[in-house]
Amino acid sequence: MSATHVGPSSMEKSALSVLMDDLRHWLRLHAVAVCSTLALVVINAFAWLAYLLLKVPRAKRAGMPLADFLTRPTPPSQGGVPHQPGLTEQFGKLLTTLFVTSGPLQLIIxxxxxxxxxxxxxxRLGRRRMILASLISAVSGAAAGLAICAAINDVQSHWPWFVRIPMSLNPVILVIGALMAAGAFSNLLWRRRINLIGYTSLILLVLYTGNPGNYCALAAALIGHLTGRIWHGPITDRALAGRRSSYETRHMLGAISTVLALGPIITASSKVRAGVFTPLGMFMGPGPSSTIRLAACLRTNSEASCYAQYGLTRPVTASTFVGLLVPTAVMLVVSWGIYHGRRVAAMTSLVLNGLTVALAVVYYLLVPLTMGEGLTRAVRHGAIPSLLAIAMPPLVFAYFICRYMRYFPVRTKPSRLRAGSTVIALAALATAALYLSAVTLSPGSFKPRPTLTMALAELPTRYLTNGVASRFRPRFIPHTLTGLVINNAVGFVFWLIVLAVLLSWMRSSVLQNENERLEANTLVEAGGESMTFMTTWEGNNYWFSPSGRSAIAYRVLHGIALTTTGPFGDPDEYTADLHEFWHYCTDHSWSPVFYSIHKGQRDELTAHGWTSLEVGSEMVVTPSEWETRGKKWQDIRTAINKAKKSGYHDELSTFNDAPWDVQSQIVAISEQWAELKALPEMKFTLGGLDELRDPRVALLYAIDSEGTVLGVTSWMPTYREGKVIGWTLDFMRHRTDSPNGIMEFLIARMAERLRDEGQVEFMSLSAAPLAGMNPERDNQGENTPLILQHAMQLLADLMEPAYGFKSLFFFKKKFQPSEHPVYICYPDPAQLVQIGLAVLQAYLPDLKASQALEALKTLRPAKEDKAGRHGKDKAGTGKTDSDNHGRANHKEQTTPAPRTAPTETHTPNEPEDAQEPDKAKG
Incomplete structure (x- = not known):
């Protein structure tokens, strides 16, 4: 290793400068995108300034009625006839709306x-094609959108107000075609994401608002999509071949459910209400309704479409809008569940959509009978078309949910379903009792004063959204603040509880089967890799191959199926297992992530479009080649010789076979270590005391002549056809007052034992996480963004004082091992945040926010010693950074020995901040 000194400030500056270089590289790659966005901001700033100086009224700044585009301009005004603007003036104002937004908030969005x-x-497209796609789609889309609006106007001639809709475009129309064209040049996951989000958003706006500008945006997207497909040619995807039906069906149904859920919000917030689904949005959304005016319209028999007229023109107040939020959130949670294959979400959707249809039938077919006008007159005034417009979307959607119910395989635990249903029932009873009690105790808050019978009759409407509830003629209305609170709190509290229950139902859960764990334990002995034994630990779920001869251990966290290394069992099935497990996760709407796998499996996955990231180096020693000759073995020889002089030796056993006195000391050492940590003990791929108790795990500990356990290591077996072919280091802890070099002694003795036995192929020191990473190794840089690699290296520097990643790496280098990179592989780079959260929760399931904040206060860029690297012996003591279990910023503490022998203390020249890794690996 180089002896050049690099101070902490230099290291920090170097890491940050690398990230700044990455940022500059990113800006060069996206120069047109950044410049175009800045240009949009500047144009709007100048336009607003010009409007202000010229005192242009807001109503005349941009946009105009759609009628100006659907009728011919008239000659100049003669005889008082109003003059309509010419075609050039019309399109000039229209083009202005492509660049100038209505205000600062809209500009930010x-x-x-x-x-x-x-x-x-x-x-994806390159700059020239991106600009060309934007121009083609924007011009063609605007023309096609206007043509669609003209056709709608001709068809719906009985809606003369349609041509009075304000016409305006949006800057997004200029670029949406480029996005859809880029989908053809993206991989399968990104193409699905672009198409699903893009078209769902546009269709949502078109169906619920009917704004002519949205028709133009949708047309631009379609034209851009077609342009991209022509440029790219046929698209062939190797990923998930033959397995797309259930995946795409669920995602399509989830998108439709999202459209239905957001419809009332979009309708309520839009100034234009001329969409095909606008009646549904108004029915489920805003209130109050013009019930009295509707009844008057039906009586006079003078309007052609009373229901359409008074169903689309109701005002929307702030309180009305707020009342929509909780029911909308409920529907969005259901949509999320449908998207991810939750059966309970599909069933809940059937209930909610069925309720919508039932309420529409009651309002349009039964309520007219209560008005005394008869059903015939109601039908003549548009009851049937309005009923169909509202009831058909949820009815058709419910049909497809029933038809594809087999595509929702993820079931919620029955106990959780029963508990949630009980909570909802109790919430309904409690809110009903609260409402009836409040109305009875405070009748003066309403007009007319309600009786208990009137309150009971009004109770069902309190649980409906404002739009539905207001369509039924109220028997009494609130006229005080108390009355308003009573009136609105019932439904709000009830739906809030329903939302909480649904969130608990949608949580990812896998039913664990003890028989599966026993079967997996048997397969571990059939075959695996160096870290396969970790799959036998608690917390794992198991996927088994169709033949049952191989399996994969995983746990579901934040929608991520995080594996514990790769497949195990029959090696001939490993390659097929990678893809079958991928399909299995897809069917359950999880994103698979293979964690701590080796190069062979990583290469197989990256060949199918996965992204890989090196997360550490596994250190492997070949026992048959073990020797300690030469200068580079000085530390190891010193540790072995010191043990002979000091009178302590090693013992090989298992935890269960060790004497009770030894077991109790190991527990005390482990508890002492845990007390010194700012963070809780890590799990997942880091074994603890519970994992020591497996009779197949070997325990090698150092003990002195007085019976005091000085240090302990555990070794996990690796099998091939029932025979142990290697051992992997896991648990590694010692007393704070143990002699220098105790861990070097134990690892060296294990290597000597295995060499003398001559029965195993390797001895793994496991992986050093976030250390020894080499982005250029195996051409990894082609698959992984360099900025991500550099960010991880900076993170490793910052966390070095807490976890000693580099200290652990250099400690293991003492044993002259061969380095084997380990990787994390994932198919969807857009889910890096979810993957990070899943890994964090897997390692620290019991982490508290207070602990995380306290630990962050101590994180600083790692300092290197005067020799220029971590892990080098300091002050000639023979003690390394690996000898204190990562005790950053902690003073030395001593665990009392169970016997009366005096404990050893550190000599004065031993640094108190020397560190040892928390565990053998990460």
Whole structure:
């Protein structure tokens, strides 16, 4: 290793400068996207300034009625006839709306969308094609959108108000075509994501608002999509061949459910209400309804479409909008569950959509009978078309949910379903009792004063959204603040509880089967790799191959199926297992992530489009070649010789076979270590005391002549056809007052024992996480963004004082091992945040926020010693950074020995901040 000194400030500056270089590289790759976004901001700033100086009224700044585009301009005004603007003036105002937004908030939203869209398109299409796709789709889309609006106007001639809709475009129309064209040049996951999110958003706006500008945006997207497909040619995907039906069906149904869920919010917040689904949005959303005016319209028999007229023109107040939020959140949670294959979400959707249809039938067919006008007159005034417009979307959607119920395989635990249903029933009873009691105790808050019978009759409407409830003529209305609170709190509290229950139902859960764990334990002995034995630990679930001869251990966290290493069992099935497990996760709407796998499996996955990231280096020693000759083995020889002089030796056993006195000391050492840590003990691929108790795990500990256990290591077996072919280091702890070099002694003795036995192929020191990473190794840089690699290296530097990643790496280098990179592989780079959360929760399932904040306060860039590297002996003591269990910023503490022998203390020249890794691996 180089002896050049690098101070902590230099290291920090170097890591940050690398990230800044990455940022500059990113800016060069997305130069057009960034410049276009800045140009949009500047144009709007100048336009607003010009409007202000010229005192242009807001109503005349941009946009105009759709009628101006659907009728011919008239000659100049003569005889008082109003003059309509010419075609040039019309399109001039229209083009202005492509660049100038209505206000600062809209500009922020549009600028963010433009930047995101162009960043995606620029790297996939290239700059020339991106610009060309934007121009083609924007011009053609605007023309096609106007033609669609003209056709709608001709068809719906009985809605003369349609041509009075304000016409305006949006900057997104300029770039949406480039985004959809870029989909053809993306991999399968990104293409699905672009198409699903893009078209769902546009269709949502078109169906529920009917804004002519949205028709133009949808047309631009379709034209851009077609353009991209023509440029790219036929698309062939190797991924998930033959397994797309259930996946795509669920995602499509989830998108439709999202459209139905957001419809009332979009309708309520839009100034234009002329969409095909606008009646449904108004029915489920805003209130109050014009019930009295509707009844008057039906009586006078003078209007052609009373239901359409008074169903689309109701005002929307702030309180009305707020009342929509909780029911909308409920529907969005259901949509998320449908998207991820939750059966309970599909069943809940059937209930909610069925309720919508039932309420529509009651309102349009039964309520007219209560008005005394008869059903015939109601039908004549548009009851049937309005009923169909509202009831058909949820009815058709419910039909497809029933038809594809087999595509929702993820079931919720029955106990959780029963508990949630009980909570909902109790919430309904409690809120009903609260409402009836409040109305009875405070009748003066309503007009007219309600009786208990009137309150009972009104109770069902309190659980409905404002739009539905307001369509039924109220028997009494609140006229005080108390009355308003009573009126609105019942439904709000009830739906809030329903939302909480649904969230608990949608949590990812896998029913664990003890028989599966026993079967997996048997397969571990059939075959595996160096870290396969970790799959036998608690917390894992298991997927078994169709033949049952191999399996994969995993756990589901945040929608991520995080594996514990790769497949195990029959080696001939490993390659097929990777893809079969991928399909299995897809069917359950999980994203698979293979964690701590080796190069062979990583290469198989990256060949199918996966992204890989090196997360550490596994150190492997070949026992048959073990020797300690030469200068580079000085530390190891010193540790062995010191043990002979000091009178302590090693013992090989298992935890259960060790004497009770030894077991109790090992427990005390482990508890002492845990007390010194700011964070709780880590799990997942890090074994603890519970994992020591497996009779197949070997225990090698150092004990002195007085019976005091000085240090302990555990070794996991690796099998091939029932025979142990290697051992992997896991548990590694010692007393704070143990002699220097105790861990070197134990590892060296294990190597000597295995060499003398001559029965195993390897001895693994396991992986050093976030250390020894080499982005250029195996051409990894081609599959992994360099900025991610550099960020991980910076993170390793910052966390070095707490965990000693580099100290552990250099400690293991003392044993002259061969380095084998270990990887994390994932199919969807867009889920890096979820993957990070899943890994964090797997390692620290009991982490508290207070502990994390306290630990963050101590994180600083790692310091290197004067020799220029971690792990080098300091002050000539023979003690390394690996001898204190990562005790950053902790003073030395001593665990009392169970016997009366005096404990040893550190000599004055031993640094108190010397560190040892928490465990053998990460």
């Amino acid at each position: 549009d600028a963010a969308l433009v930047l995101l869209i162009l960043c995606i398109a620029e790297t």
